Amino acid sequence: MDYMKDWPEPIVRVQSLSESGITTIPERYIKPASLRPEIGTPCSKDLSIPVIDLSGLKQDQPSCNSTMQAISDAVREWGFLQVVNHGVSPALMKKAREDWRNFFHLPMEEKHKYANSPKTYEGYGSRLGIEKGAILDWGDYYFLHLLPKSLKDPNKWPSLPPSIKDIIEEYGKEVVKLCERLMKAMSVSLGVDEEYLQRAFGGEDVGVCMRTNYYPKCPQPELTLGLSAHSDPGGMTVLLVDDRVQGLQVRKDKVWVTIKPVPDAFIVNVGDQIQVLSNAIYKSVEHRVMVNANEERISIAFFYNPRSDLLIGPAPELVTPDRPALYQPMTYDDYRLFIRKQGPQGKSLKST
Template sequence: MNCFQTWPEPIVRVQSLSDSGITAIPERYIKLLQDRPTLSPNTPHNADLISIPTIDLSDLQSDDISVRRNLLGQISSACREWGFFQVVNHGVNHALMRCTREVWREFFELPIEEKQAYANSPATYEGYGSRLGVEKGAKLDWSDYFFLNYLPMSVRDENKWPRLPSSCRELVAEYGDELVRLCEKLMKVFSLNLGLEEDCLQKAFGGEDIDACLRVNFYPKVSTTRPHIGALPAL
């Protein structure tokens, strides 16, 4: 095993730091000023005027060509000007989203011994983790996470997914299927916006054997406020 398959220093779970009663985030987790995101000089400093693009995907089903063309334009503009956007009416079941979010919250509230059974390494990052990269002394993110491979099926190993809560594996599989379908819709839009055949990007990224993974982030707060859970799909 080479140095890139082991962590350079002992892993500290961010959740355990938060639960320890600390009242300030340790310096290790505070980015240097020059490394923090900043607004451009032309960006209004009134936060109310800053709005991440929200795209209504129900317009994809419209019989009106002008409506669909307008939607493609909105997505193109969001990609060029922001690099990301929110989607609504995306087709992913809201009840499933809530259940998946809650089951991951339950996982992170399990005893540390249960979670440590899924501790990851830099070799694949798959499993329960608290840092990315192997640079010793690097600034770290204030979060724990669980990373898993979803597609292709040849790399999926559900034994590496949490055994508890008991519904976790089933929900992850169902949620993952819906996210993959959503991503297929978006890939078609991206292809069309680039002047390509609508299945071009899907084929370029593997077609039916496309790579997909899921990263669930746990963001504890140094307070009594309940922490935030976020699930990030990736293709």
């Protein structure tokens, strides 16, 4: 079998399982006891990730400095933050969620027109990783490339609901602008020039993709996960969550923290590539997704990544005798291939 062309076994849509009326989930979705939501690592109800108002980046210097310090503190300590007043229209955010929810409510035969393969993952999917017999997550998704333009294939974009293509285009352009602002703020907070991270990613020649996740109702949510614990392999993730239902959890030290969504906010986290570039000053942190017995859940993950053929290694300015380089340079293509083979499995990035 060529793992770049074929899934190792027939694909089952989780949404179909959920809507079939089953009262117990198939064994393929049952996690080992140590990884189950209510048995493994304890959860904390007292902690919450920082919420940062980005309007300060447009204001006078003291306010701007204060905002950048808050961003720096969040990605050093948590790897995650929520941002408000970020410049993306709340109406656009709402419309993006609505259109994607409507897509997943289309008849299955319509969605199957866009069924994906492991070659690019682009299209409608129901599993990550190509390991035969693997324990699966309780969720379906739709994956799309937006940049570079050479990877963008309009034929892979859904045509229903009628407005969805235009919404994806507009949403993508606005979130790219947000990512560029955050990259500058994080660069300055590292003590390098404001364009450093953007240059390391390839300047304007970055990789941008998005994955809309659909987590159907689950009759036994205590036995499975919508998305297994993992750190994001790419550069930075901007996540729009379903503000009706909580589900995302972040590992903080030795506990899981459930993120409480703020209205009209994005959840932002740094990925493995920024951890490498910062020589582990900024942290790419494990997170996972819970599912719900009574509610479905939608989230839109927007991935801002380095150009795939560039070597990514610690910034020279951040390597000192007291803090030597913790990682060997590797292209994002090579790193992504490693992740693609195994699927989401904990914290993949290891220092040398």
